[in-house]
Amino acid sequence: MERVRFAPSPTGYLHIGGVRTALFNWLWARKRQSQGGGGFVLRIEDTDRERSTQASVDVILDSLRWLGLDWDEGPGVGGPSGPYTQMERLPIYKEYADLLIAKSKAYRCYCTKEELDAQRAALKARDPKAQFRYPGTCRGRTDAPALPHVVRLLVPETGSVRYVDKVFGEIVTPNAAQQDFVLLRSDGVPLYNFGAVVDDTSMGITLVARGRDHMVNTPPQIMIYEALDRPPPAFAHLPMMLAPNGEKLSKRHGAVSVTEYRDQGYSPRAVLNYLARFGWSHGDQEVFSLDELVAAFDWEHCNKSDGKFDAKKFLAINHEHLKTPRLTSDAEYAARTQPFVAARGLDVGVASIETVVPLIRERAVTFVDAADRLDFVFRDPPAIDAAAATKFLVPASAPLLRQLAAVLEPVEPWIAAPLEAAVNAWLPGTGLPMKDIAQPARVALTGRTASPGLFDVIAVLGRTRVLARLRAAADSIG
RNA sequence: GGCCCCAUCGUCUAGCGGUUAGGACACCGGCCUCUCACGUCGGUAACACGGGUUCAAUUCCCGUUGGGGUCACCA
Numbered sequence: 001m002e003r004v005r006f007a008p009s010p011t012g013y014l015h016i017g018g019v020r021t022a023l024f025n026w027l028w029a030r031k032r033q034s035q036g037g038g039g040f041v042l043r044i045e046d047t048d049r050e051r052s053t054q055a056s057v058d059v060i061l062d063s064l065r066w067l068g069l070d071w072d073e074g075p076g077v078g079g080p081s082g083p084y085t086q087m088e089r090l091p092i093y094k095e096y097a098d099l100l101i102a103k104s105k106a107y108r109c110y111c112t113k114e115e116l117d118a119q120r121a122a123l124k125a126r127d128p129k130a131q132f133r134y135p136g137t138c139r140g141r142t143d144a145p146a147l148p149h150v151v152r153l154l155v156p157e158t159g160s161v162r163y164v165d166k167v168f169g170e171i172v173t174p175n176a177a178q179q180d181f182v183l184l185r186s187d188g189v190p191l192y193n194f195g196a197v198v199d200d201t202s203m204g205i206t207l208v209a210r211g212r213d214h215m216v217n218t219p220p221q222i223m224i225y226e227a228l229d230r231p232p233p234a235f236a237h238l239p240m241m242l243a244p245n246g247e248k249l250s251k252r253h254g255a256v257s258v259t260e261y262r263d264q265g266y267s268p269r270a271v272l273n274y275l276a277r278f279g280w281s282h283g284d285q286e287v288f289s290l291d292e293l294v295a296a297f298d299w300e301h302c303n304k305s306d307g308k309f310d311a312k313k314f315l316a317i318n319h320e321h322l323k324t325p326r327l328t329s330d331a332e333y334a335a336r337t338q339p340f341v342a343a344r345g346l347d348v349g350v351a352s353i354e355t356v357v358p359l360i361r362e363r364a365v366t367f368v369d370a371a372d373r374l375d376f377v378f379r380d381p382p383a384i385d386a387a388a389a390t391k392f393l394v395p396a397s398a399p400l401l402r403q404l405a406a407v408l409e410p411v412e413p414w415i416a417a418p419l420e421a422a423v424n425a426w427l428p429g430t431g432l433p434m435k436d437i438a439q440p441a442r443v444a445l446t447g448r449t450a451s452p453g454l455f456d457v458i459a460v461l462g463r464t465r466v467l468a469r470l471r472a473a474a475d476s477i478g
Numbered sequence: 479g480g481c482c483c484c485a486u487c488g489u490c491u492a493g494c495g496g497u498u499a500g501g502a503c504a505c506c507g508g509c510c511u512c513u514c515a516c517g518u519c520g521g522u523a524a525c526a527c528g529g530g531u532u533c534a535a536u537u538c539c540c541g542u543u544g545g546g547g548u549c550a551c552c553a
């Protein structure tokens with residue numbers, strides 16, 4: 001059984017790059033699950049007590065839930081390998097550290113941070129280019145567990161660590177590049193590499209997939225597995241998602257937290273679709289449902305080179321998902337749009353919205369955009385755009401709007417085709433082209449110069465409101 | 479600087495020795511048309527450079543250049 005995990009640090013919002021890591025793991029777990037066995041574990045790595053907060057844990061869990069990335073084990077759902085929060089696992093790390101010390105694979109170090117900082121500074125002063133490595137001061141020192149100490153791994157001076165990355169292939173790193181790094185801090189809290197290894201091995205993780213920025217952590221982690229006499233999991237590193245200018249993607253480059261995209265009216269599956277296609281491909285296919293992603297995902301087609309985030313393409317993918325009923329049903333579309341309609345001060349139920357989704361499906365690029373385009377349907381009287389009125393609600397159009405109202409009034413049934421037929425029958429007598437009547441009518445009915453097709457608008461609004469709006473507009477012209 | 483990684487249109491990518499180097503987004507035109515979209519047709523646009531290997535390199539190897547990651551009692 002393949003077991004993967006996502007192990008975020010609760011030090012802020014869930015970053016879009018983090019979502020991609022979670023997604024790839026999740027996709028793999030779900031794919032394996034469909035093939036017989038797969039598990040997705042969520043673990044909170046909160047050992048950085050300075051920056052970790054419960055609020056952040058909540059945001060991360062909410063974000064994952066919104067995205068639909070459910071976990072089989074972890075916070076909220078439990079599981080046999082808990083607890084799933086590192087600060088609740090301190091005894092386990094101590095147990096593993098003691099084991100390593102007993103096996104002489106690790107040792108207690110009594111050097112203080114101040115002493116080490118001083119050594120680092122001294123070296124830097126002597127040779128600015130030199131790289132400080134812990135000199136192994138406490139390697140042979142008499143053990144005194146009662147004294148304050150950290151636990152360091154005894155790293156071999158020679159040799160190298162080799163592993164085969166699922167996306168990068170064979171990676172060889174000389175041991176000389178490592179030092180006797182710290183496993184456990186003096187307060188008993190593990191450092192990242194040790195905590196990750198102890199958790200991954202004790203939770204039965206078989207594949208670790210994470211960002212390429214973690215690739216440098218893999219050799220030391222493998223050393224820990226070896227010291228523990230535990231088989232290391234497989235590793236897969238994902239290329240990084242950079243900002244358009246090649247820098248690390250951060251707040252100053254625009255929205256990077258999942259919640260922002262949620263609030264901007266993105267579809268969670270569009271977010272996942274864009275992220276999945278970033279660093280991974282499946283022939284020429286660009287648009288995927290979640291099921292298609294699960295079925296198609298593999299490590300072989302993961303890319304090795306870093307990429308740059310493209311907000312425009314992201315938006316285009318979102319538009320694609322909103323356009324396609326197969327990817328976003330009317331019901332879901334309405335449910336996701338409703339909060340944004342409500343935010344505009346319109347008290348409208350999901351059911352009412354659902355009936356008009358077809359009107360704006362091809363046009364709206366986000367659910368926020370959808371709410372905006374639907375405003376005229378639910379606001380009565382409609383908000384008339386001043387510029388639109390100045391341009392089209394001119395004296396000459398007043399009689400036309402009244403005539404149009406008269407032409408439409410008796411139409412039966414009140415649906416697009418006969419309504420359009422009625423107007424087409426009337427039009428020749430006016431000697432005007434359709435656009436000369438359509439634009440003033442559009443502004444009168446929707447308040448804007450751009451809207452869904454005029455006859456769809458007329459049909460949806462209903463006889464009463466159409467006649468009222470046309471006549472009100474004509475009256476307003478004076 | 480040490481160690482590690484990467485390199486196809488502006489961007490995301492297909493390609494796994496022989497292709498008119500394909501798709502998508504973006505951009506620019508045409509068509510459709512009651513507006514805006516959608517749709518559709520077409521266009522501009524890429525193998526970083528230098529050596530090898532080979533009958534043949536975008537593809538394999540080496541180097542150069544460029545870019546990135548990381549060097550903590552952060553993760």
